[in-house]
Amino acid sequence: MAAVAAALLATACGGGGEGATSPRTLPVEVDVARRDTLSIELSAVGTLQAQSSAQVASEIDGTVSGIDFEEGSRVPTGKVLVQLDASKLRAALHAAEATAQQARTQSENLERQVQRNEGLLAQGAISKQAFDDLQSSYRSARAQVDQAEANAALARQQLADATIRAPFAGRVGERTFDVGDYVRKGDPLFTVTDDDTLQVRFTVPEGYSDRLHPGSSMQVKSPNVPGRWFDGQVYFVSPTVDPVNRSMTLKAEVPNPDGKLRSGSSADVRLVLERRSGAIVIPEAAIVPSDQQMLVYLVRDGKARRTPVQAGARTEGRVEILSGVAPGDTVVTAGQQRLEDGAPVRIEGRGVGLPAGGRPASDSASGSVPDSAGRAASDSAARG
Numbered sequence: 001m002a003a004v005a006a007a008l009l010a011t012a013c014g015g016g017g018e019g020a021t022s023p024r025t026l027p028v029e030v031d032v033a034r035r036d037t038l039s040i041e042l043s044a045v046g047t048l049q050a051q052s053s054a055q056v057a058s059e060i061d062g063t064v065s066g067i068d069f070e071e072g073s074r075v076p077t078g079k080v081l082v083q084l085d086a087s088k089l090r091a092a093l094h095a096a097e098a099t100a101q102q103a104r105t106q107s108e109n110l111e112r113q114v115q116r117n118e119g120l121l122a123q124g125a126i127s128k129q130a131f132d133d134l135q136s137s138y139r140s141a142r143a144q145v146d147q148a149e150a151n152a153a154l155a156r157q158q159l160a161d162a163t164i165r166a167p168f169a170g171r172v173g174e175r176t177f178d179v180g181d182y183v184r185k186g187d188p189l190f191t192v193t194d195d196d197t198l199q200v201r202f203t204v205p206e207g208y209s210d211r212l213h214p215g216s217s218m219q220v221k222s223p224n225v226p227g228r229w230f231d232g233q234v235y236f237v238s239p240t241v242d243p244v245n246r247s248m249t250l251k252a253e254v255p256n257p258d259g260k261l262r263s264g265s266s267a268d269v270r271l272v273l274e275r276r277s278g279a280i281v282i283p284e285a286a287i288v289p290s291d292q293q294m295l296v297y298l299v300r301d302g303k304a305r306r307t308p309v310q311a312g313a314r315t316e317g318r319v320e321i322l323s324g325v326a327p328g329d330t331v332v333t334a335g336q337q338r339l340e341d342g343a344p345v346r347i348e349g350r351g352v353g354l355p356a357g358g359r360p361a362s363d364s365a366s367g368s369v370p371d372s373a374g375r376a377a378s379d380s381a382a383r384g
Contacts, residue, residue, distance in 0.1 A: 028335035029349035030299055031283045033325045038279040040313050042212075042271045046202030048222060048254070050263040052168055052194040058183045059161035060084065071174050074259075075166045075192070082164040082189060089162055093155040100148035107141035114138050170194040171259070198254045198261050200232065202269050203247040211273050212237055218252050220267040225260045234271070279312070280321045286331040287311065287319060296325060297332040297339050299347070304332060306341035 062084030069081045114134055120126045166172070173191035177183060200220050204212065216234040221227075232254035241248050252269075254261065261267075287309075288295040294311050297304040309324030325331065332339065339345070 023344055025344045025346045026304075026335060026338055027348040028297075028299070028304070028332045028339070028345045030330045030347055031286065031333045031350065033280055033282045033321065033327055033329045033331060035278045035327045036281045038276040038281065038313055038315070038320050039272050040274040040276065042204060042208060042273055044202040044204055044250075044269040044271070046200040046220070046267050046269050048220070048261055048263055048265050048267050049199045049201065050170075050193045050195050051197050051199055051253075052170065053191060053263065054167050055188050055191050056081075056164065056167065057186050057188045058084070058164065059185060060089075060158055061184050062086075062089075062162055062182070064177055064179050064181050064183060067175070067179055069172050069175075069190075072171060074171050075169065077166060077169045079166045080163055081166055081172065084162040084164070084183070086159055086162040089155065089159040093152065093159050096148070096152040096155040100145070100152045103141065103145040103148040107138070107145045110134070110138040110141045164189065166192055168192065168194055169196075193263055195256055195259060195261070195263055198256050198263060200252050200254055200267050200269060201249065202252075202267075203242070203245075203249050204271075206241045206246045206248055208273070209237075209241070209248060212250065212271065216271060218269060218271040220252075220254050220261075220269050222261050222265050222267050224262055224265055228260070229270075230254050230256070230261060276313070276320070280325055280327055281318050282321055282325060282331050283333050284314060284317050284319045285333045286336075288336055296321075297336045298325070299330040299332060299345055302344055304336070304339045304341070304343045304345050306339075 064082060065085045066083035067081070068083070069075060069079075075081065114131075117126055117131055117134055121128065121131045170192045171194075173193065175190045177189065183189065212234065214235050214237060218232050218234055219229040220232060221229050232252045234250055234252045236249075236251035238249040282296070286296045288297070293308045296307050296309050298307050299305075307324050310322040312320035312322045314320070332345070334349070335345075
């Protein structure tokens with residue numbers, strides 16, 4: 001652009017004296033139309049959330065006797081993370097199990113007595129009252145067994161609760177206690193977050209309801225990983241529309257195997273609505289808008305040719321051309337403000353689409369959906 005401006009100034013200051021009849025040759029910059037794959041995308045903003053996150057609390061009162069994790073470390077399912085002092089709990093379990101065994105022994109003895117005395121009762125060797133008293137003692141012994149076994153089970157569970165394990169595989173968060181601290185039942189100890197796969201929730205305008213469905217491809221980018229897009233897939237599209245802001249909620253899963261993405265952070269979301277293979281693409285700077293139509297200047301045989309075009313989807317700096325330009329055409333990207341149809345031109349600079357050798361470069365494009373006037377519609381959705 002600077003080269004064109006300098007050349008235009010030189011052209012204006014020099015030449016053009018009396019007797020000059022040939023039109024001035026104007027300096028321009030150019031680029032080349034080329035075929036490319038154009039992605040029509042929708043943008044939104046969402047929040048990343050872990051698929052699973054649990055705040056682990058103590059199930060019993062006790063003194064912390066051991067800690068076996070580092071804050072922020074990954075742990076497998078069932079790994080022992082915290083140990084409470086279990087000496088008293090272990091003694092209580094032994095006592096409860098001994099009591100339960102004594103109750104079972106007494107109950108078994110009474111059961112055998114009942115069985116023996118059934119025959120004696122039939123022979124009239126013992127009274128009905130004596131037999132009933134024996135049965136009552138047996139039933140009481142059975143109740144004592146049930147109670148003793150329940151007490152032993154409770155003691156066993158309390159001993160198990162003194163060993164605190166990871167409920168599932170994930171990353172352990174911050175802890176607020178140390179060895180020797182006394183914790184009470186219900187006190188939160190730490191969180192475990194499964195961030196191997198994150199969920200992102202976002203909203204889009206209702207007008208896209210027929211173009212988005214479970215399985216749709218999408219990508220997210222988070223501020224804590226600048227410049228990197230992570231692939232994901234939509235798994236939920238709300239069947240209803242919010243009547244207040246006329247939007248619908250979507251949820252997507254984003255694999256996070258290296259743990260770069262963080263639960264709770266914001267995320268830029270882009271969804272591919274359509275991929276157009278073989279689209280003709282030119283720099284957006286080549287477009288010359290007019291009241292009736294869009295125009296470009298093509299360079300042919302050293303002259304600028306004013307050419308009406310129909311524009312399609314746009315992306316940052318590039319636009320799809322539906323008609324009027326063919327692949328390989330040279331289009332003016334700077335200096336066209338002074339041009340008229342048929343004006344001779346001098347190429348002062350070439351765009352990135354025309355590298356050395358004259359072959360157009362190839363990269364990917366992402367576009368936005370144009371409105372009826374050919375202008376790019378704003379495919380951005382605010383998160384609700």
